Amino acid sequence: MLKSLGKFEKSARLVVTIVTSLIPFSIVGGLLYAALFVKAEAMVSAVKPPAIERRDRFMGVAMPSDKVIWAAGSNGKVIRSDDGGATWAAQTAPTQENLQGLAAWSADQAVAVGGDGVVIRTADGGKTWAPVQVPKSEVANKLLNVRNTDNGTAWAVGEMGAVLKTADFGQTWTRVLPEKDQAWNDISFHGEHGIMVGEFGQIQTTADGGKNWKPVSSGVKSSLMSVYLRDSENGVAVGLSGVVLVTRDGGAQWKEVAQLTREHLNDVIWDGSQWVAVGDKGVMVTGGDAGWKATRVSEGNLGWNTQVLGHSLGDKGKGYVLAGASLAHLDNGTLSVFGRAAD
Amino acid sequence: MKNKTYKAVGHAIEWLISKRVWVVSVVLAITAVMGYLAAHIEVKTVFSDLLPRNHQYIKVNDQFKQTFGGSNMVSIMLEVDSGDIFQMKVLERVQKITKSLQQVSNVDGYQIVSLASKKIKEVRASTDGIESRPLMWPDLPKNDAEIKTLKESVLNNPLVFGPYVSLDQKATLITVDFVDTGIDYTKVYEQISEIAKDAEGDGVKVRIVGEPMLYGIVGHYLTETLYIFLITVASLVVLLFLITRSWHGTVLPLTAGLLSAIWALGAAKIMGFHLDPLVIVVAFLITAQAISNSVQLVSRFDDEVANGSTSAAAAAKASLQNLFKPGLLAVVADAGCVLVVALTPIPMLEKISYIGTVWIFSIVVSALLMTPVLLSWFSTSGKKVHPVNIGPVLDGVLNVCIAIVSTRWRYVVLGATAVIFVVTGIYAFNLKVGDANPGSPILWPNSKYNQDATAINGKFQGSDRMFVVVAGKEEGALKEPEVLKGMESFQKYMEAQPEIGGSISLADILPAVKRVVREGNSRYQELGNTANENGELVYMFVSGTDPGDMDRFADPQAKNGAVTLYFRDHQGVTISTAVQRIKNYVAEHPIKDAEIMLAGGLVGVLAAVNEVILSGQIEAIAFALLVLVACCAFTYRSTVAGVFFMVPVLLSNTLTFSYMAWKGIGMNINTLPVVALGIGLGVDYTFYIVDGIREELHHGVSNIEQAITKALRSAGRGVLITALTLITSVIIWSFSSLRLQADMGVLIAIWLGISAASALFVMPAMVYVFRPEFVVGSKRHPIAIAEEQVQLA
Numbered sequence A: 001m002l003k004s005l006g007k008f009e010k011s012a013r014l015v016v017t018i019v020t021s022l023i024p025f026s027i028v029g030g031l032l033y034a035a036l037f038v039k040a041e042a043m044v045s046a047v048k049p050p051a052i053e054r055r056d057r058f059m060g061v062a063m064p065s066d067k068v069i070w071a072a073g074s075n076g077k078v079i080r081s082d083d084g085g086a087t088w089a090a091q092t093a094p095t096q097e098n099l100q101g102l103a104a105w106s107a108d109q110a111v112a113v114g115g116d117g118v119v120i121r122t123a124d125g126g127k128t129w130a131p132v133q134v135p136k137s138e139v140a141n142k143l144l145n146v147r148n149t150d151n152g153t154a155w156a157v158g159e160m161g162a163v164l165k166t167a168d169f170g171q172t173w174t175r176v177l178p179e180k181d182q183a184w185n186d187i188s189f190h191g192e193h194g195i196m197v198g199e200f201g202q203i204q205t206t207a208d209g210g211k212n213w214k215p216v217s218s219g220v221k222s223s224l225m226s227v228y229l230r231d232s233e234n235g236v237a238v239g240l241s242g243v244v245l246v247t248r249d250g251g252a253q254w255k256e257v258a259q260l261t262r263e264h265l266n267d268v269i270w271d272g273s274q275w276v277a278v279g280d281k282g283v284m285v286t287g288g289d290a291g292w293k294a295t296r297v298s299e300g301n302l303g304w305n306t307q308v309l310g311h312s313l314g315d316k317g318k319g320y321v322l323a324g325a326s327l328a329h330l331d332n333g334t335l336s337v338f339g340r341a342a343d
Numbered sequence B: 001m002k003n004k005t006y007k008a009v010g011h012a013i014e015w016l017i018s019k020r021v022w023v024v025s026v027v028l029a030i031t032a033v034m035g036y037l038a039a040h041i042e043v044k045t046v047f048s049d050l051l052p053r054n055h056q057y058i059k060v061n062d063q064f065k066q067t068f069g070g071s072n073m074v075s076i077m078l079e080v081d082s083g084d085i086f087q088m089k090v091l092e093r094v095q096k097i098t099k100s101l102q103q104v105s106n107v108d109g110y111q112i113v114s115l116a117s118k119k120i121k122e123v124r125a126s127t128d129g130i131e132s133r134p135l136m137w138p139d140l141p142k143n144d145a146e147i148k149t150l151k152e153s154v155l156n157n158p159l160v161f162g163p164y165v166s167l168d169q170k171a172t173l174i175t176v177d178f179v180d181t182g183i184d185y186t187k188v189y190e191q192i193s194e195i196a197k198d199a200e201g202d203g204v205k206v207r208i209v210g211e212p213m214l215y216g217i218v219g220h221y222l223t224e225t226l227y228i229f230l231i232t233v234a235s236l237v238v239l240l241f242l243i244t245r246s247w248h249g250t251v252l253p254l255t256a257g258l259l260s261a262i263w264a265l266g267a268a269k270i271m272g273f274h275l276d277p278l279v280i281v282v283a284f285l286i287t288a289q290a291i292s293n294s295v296q297l298v299s300r301f302d303d304e305v306a307n308g309s310t311s312a313a314a315a316a317k318a319s320l321q322n323l324f325k326p327g328l329l330a331v332v333a334d335a336g337c338v339l340v341v342a343l344t345p346i347p348m349l350e351k352i353s354y355i356g357t358v359w360i361f362s363i364v365v366s367a368l369l370m371t372p373v374l375l376s377w378f379s380t381s382g383k384k385v386h387p388v389n390i391g392p393v394l395d396g397v398l399n400v401c402i403a404i405v406s407t408r409w410r411y412v413v414l415g416a417t418a419v420i421f422v423v424t425g426i427y428a429f430n431l432k433v434g435d436a437n438p439g440s441p442i443l444w445p446n447s448k449y450n451q452d453a454t455a456i457n458g459k460f461q462g463s464d465r466m467f468v469v470v471a472g473k474e475e476g477a478l479k480e481p482e483v484l485k486g487m488e489s490f491q492k493y494m495e496a497q498p499e500i501g502g503s504i505s506l507a508d509i510l511p512a513v514k515r516v517v518r519e520g521n522s523r524y525q526e527l528g529n530t531a532n533e534n535g536e537l538v539y540m541f542v543s544g545t546d547p548g549d550m551d552r553f554a555d556p557q558a559k560n561g562a563v564t565l566y567f568r569d570h571q572g573v574t575i576s577t578a579v580q581r582i583k584n585y586v587a588e589h590p591i592k593d594a595e596i597m598l599a600g601g602l603v604g605v606l607a608a609v610n611e612v613i614l615s616g617q618i619e620a621i622a623f624a625l626l627v628l629v630a631c632c633a634f635t636y637r638s639t640v641a642g643v644f645f646m647v648p649v650l651l652s653n654t655l656t657f658s659y660m661a662w663k664g665i666g667m668n669i670n671t672l673p674v675v676a677l678g679i680g681l682g683v684d685y686t687f688y689i690v691d692g693i694r695e696e697l698h699h700g701v702s703n704i705e706q707a708i709t710k711a712l713r714s715a716g717r718g719v720l721i722t723a724l725t726l727i728t729s730v731i732i733w734s735f736s737s738l739r740l741q742a743d744m745g746v747l748i749a750i751w752l753g754i755s756a757a758s759a760l761f762v763m764p765a766m767v768y769v770f771r772p773e774f775v776v777g778s779k780r781h782p783i784a785i786a787e788e789q790v791q792l793a
Helices: A002-037 B003-018 B020-039 B056-068 B088-101 B144-155 B185-199 B211-220 B222-244 B247-270 B277-306 B312-343 B347-375 B391-406 B409-430 B448-459 B481-495 B506-517 B531-542 B572-588 B601-636 B639-663 B672-678 B683-698 B704-735 B739-770
Strands: A058-062 A069-073 A077-081 A089-091 A099-104 A110-114 A118-122 A130-132 A143-148 A154-158 A162-166 A184-190 A193-198 A203-206 A214-216 A224-229 A235-239 A244-247 A265-270 A275-279 A283-288 A291-296 A305-312 A318-324 A328-331 A334-337 B073-080 B107-113 B121-126 B129-134 B171-178 B204-210 B464-472 B500-504 B560-567 B594-600
Touching: A002 B601, A002 B639, A058 A305, A058 A318, A069 A099, A069 A110, A069 A318, A077 A099, A099 A154, A110 A143, A110 A154, A118 A143, A143 A184, A154 A184, A154 A193, A162 A184, A193 A224, A193 A235, A224 A275, A235 A265, A235 A275, A275 A305, A275 A318, B003 B020, B003 B312, B003 B347, B020 B247, B020 B347, B056 B464, B056 B560, B056 B594, B056 B601, B073 B088, B073 B185, B073 B211, B073 B448, B088 B107, B088 B144, B088 B171, B088 B185, B088 B204, B121 B506, B129 B506, B129 B531, B185 B204, B185 B211, B204 B211, B204 B448, B211 B222, B211 B277, B211 B448, B222 B247, B222 B277, B222 B704, B247 B277, B247 B347, B277 B312, B277 B347, B277 B672, B277 B683, B277 B704, B277 B739, B312 B347, B312 B601, B312 B672, B312 B683, B347 B672, B391 B409, B391 B704, B391 B739, B409 B639, B409 B739, B464 B481, B464 B601, B481 B500, B481 B506, B481 B531, B481 B560, B481 B572, B481 B594, B506 B531, B560 B572, B560 B601, B572 B594, B572 B601, B594 B601, B601 B639, B639 B672, B639 B683, B639 B739, B672 B739, B683 B704, B683 B739, B704 B739
Parallel strands: A058 A099, A099 A143, A184 A224, A224 A265, A265 A305
Antiparallel strands: A058 A069, A069 A077, A077 A089, A099 A110, A110 A118, A118 A130, A143 A154, A154 A162, A184 A193, A193 A203, A203 A214, A224 A235, A235 A244, A265 A275, A275 A283, A283 A291, A305 A318, A318 A328, A328 A334, B073 B171, B073 B204, B107 B171, B121 B129, B464 B560, B464 B594, B500 B560
16 A cells, blocks of 8 residues: 555656656747747727718719718719718619719619719619619710609710610610710700700700700800709709800700809709709809809818709708718708718 | 856956956956947937838838838928918918928928929819919919919819818928938938928917927937936936945946946947937946846955955955856846847847847956956945945845745745736737827827827828839839729728828829819819820820929839828827738739839838837747746756746736836837847846855755845845846936836836846745755755865965
8 A cells, every 4th residue: 555655656756757847848849939930910900981981072962852862973982871961871883983973763763874884773772783784885985964754764964975765763774866976964854845965065955755856056165064944944054164054945045144153063953942053162153033143152162063952951941962072961051061070 | 056167267256356457457448449439429310220121111112212202201280370371471481481491401302392382283274285383383372362262272172182281271281301311310300490480470380290300309309318317327326325335335336337338339339330319228228237247246245244254355256256157147148138139120129139239248347357356456344434224124125035935925925926927918918019109109298299290180181101002014004094993992992091091192193184184074083094095194294394293103104103191190000900901902902904012101111110020029039038048047957947037037028018008108119129128137136046045055054944045135135236226216217308218217117126026025935935956956966065165365
């Protein structure tokens, strides 16, 4: 018994001796290993890009319902807010082209158009966007705007005299007019009456929903950027160098308003009580029967705008959503830029 | 110690003491020569010395910094109290500063950019075609109408509004680059400060930020740094005098420190190195080693005298005989650890490492040789030169140490040590590489420079630049729509990081030109569809500009271009995040005709530095520990010894790193010298104490408790004196105007404190509890008992 215990003690001591003499070697080995092979990892913080990024420009915007603001812009960017601009979500569009316009029939159905004849459509509020094939020219295909009317109809206009029409919420598109080396910049319909404006002061009108188009004289040589038909008679077209043209007979004759600004005007609308046009360097032109005047969107913001939307603020009057170098909201003269709380 | 070596050391020192006049004369002669050389050493910051050699980013930076802008940029902001910057008084000053900057030394005349420079232009259509025209050059606006036109041009130009005029229109920026070669930061600092002072006032504030200014400030405080150094030395003298109550206890340690410093600086001059004002604290670190070794010898000398040594020479001989081994071991181990620092491929660290190694080896002469030789002149009367006696306090502390070892408290101390080690070891992983806070960690947060940096980075996109090179596979690659689109989306991807305030490249210029070409139609603010179209746009932008204006975006062959990213801060995590994101982007979005190369500009080179530190720090620590283990294992012929002495070193490192992590001191190019040199620091305290225990056993004390007690009373006293003096003195650095020096002072104090504490409290307890064979011996390897000492006649 004692003998075996002694034996045990002996072997235990041996084990301890071996273990203790191994420790230094393992430490030295560990150090060598650490020195040669272990590399520290750099700390990296996660970056989540905001829905509206600094570099984004938005050329087109639509408000299919009161609270929904839907905008398209540079690098195939599409964003949407369902709460009147308080929060935004970026949508995935299948293109890197700059989108020039967005038209929405409802909060679900929309199309957007842009460079190189790109047309994309959604039927689920933008959860998925699908590219659509459209008739293309050999020369140039940039689409410059898209406007929708009811019943799933929309018109896209652009370079090389492109006038494309869809009647099925953007699934199929047909070319309405033959190619020519002149771009159409905007199109506006009121019922069967339509007007289209473009480069070199070109204007064409239709009275049968776009089946037949007739050129009319605008009296100006510079490009017209936008047109809006308030009813079948009254319309306004605006263009480069501050040109403002008024028609009172559905587009047959145009009268130029005395120059208010030298800045380009890019978009014009009837907001329900007056004409509103926006353009370069933050310029804003308003007018009606009482006369026309040019102001600034805001003194501190001289960015360009390509589209303006009017919407009612209920009792508080009228608000505007502006798309362009920034996406902004103008509420009783106070401009707030979406997605730029940090500045 | 082996009896043979013991005798040899005895004979040697006996001989040296007998020829002491000669020895001192020779040492003094060498010191005179070294002193002459040391007096001529240059004190300056050389930025390129801070950059890791052969790092890919540095190569890119060196290749392209001439055109795309290097790391030497200064940003000057003019800020108005009321109104906007479009007032005559502001514009005048912008122009004046822009002109004055031409005269500043080392300025790159082509890289002065402001509203009043030729570089800031607008492209516009005119009757003659496309024209690019400077906004405010050569003349200022003449009247309010012209100011209004200028304002409109600025606000409508995204290349100016944002980058050079703040979005609230209350500030405007002037940026200027400096040529690296031969730049004198102090001179630049003084000249720019002068220019800024002239422009200040009348409702206009001038703020300046940039690396040249930063290093200029450091140079500016050089005198103060020297004063602090002198005050530290003075406080050392006073404290040593107070504690040791003897002239030799005061003068000799100081002589040792001084001799070493002179020799090391002289040697540095011979090696062709200069001294960086930021690392002067490091000098103190090594001086501390010299003083510590000398104090041990003096303290031992006093013991020998008290034990009835017959003469000063005999006492000096005995003290060296007994302390030669731990002293030499401390020197060799420390030098080895410092030499390991040279592995980090940063020139400044290599230089520091070589100087440091020489410096530490010089301790062999300055302390191990000179202290005993000089001691032989002093009296053995043991008379105290002043009545203030803090000996009882020291004894009290030592009694506590002894009490801990001899009671069960030793287990508590060991347990607590283990807990502290584990906790700090885990917490130390929070240590950040690179700068841990915005602004410069070299200066205090409330310094004017850091406040200026915050203000400028608040108003503008960011004052720290990084450029990445878009290297085309062939000439003209940068005109390819795909490459340009790639650059644009890369910029967009990078700008999602909040710390990146903006970016600029050729892909920002061309859309603006195209828009002008297309009648100013904003729907055409985009890149050209074909390489030809882009080529035309480039041509239109360049025509009418100076040759070289295009250089910061692309070379004339359109082969290599730059994307410049502007950073609001250069914290370590900001940089590593950006670098990682660049790498991710490049991996996910390969561009067909070009590749994106990292990285130049200040942030680019800092990224390189941080990467080197990151990959090198584990290596450096591990190799330093290996050196230590090897030295100890060799000296004591025991691997256990190596591991045993690792304990205090590991402990002091985990604690120091934890302190740095807690205080937000990052591991960066400025702190690295101290941190790297500190790895092996302070282990000599432990050597003296453990070796003391061993020698007591060796000299016939059979009871381990008694041996520990005796060792603590002798070597422990020396440790306590050294630690007290050095820690108190080094704290003076915390009053420095430079935050870095203050931080490093505290860091060194902590290092010394922990080393002393573990030598006094932890190590004796470990010896007692674990009884390592190399100290207490074993049945098989009993401790050799020393032969009777031969008394000197």
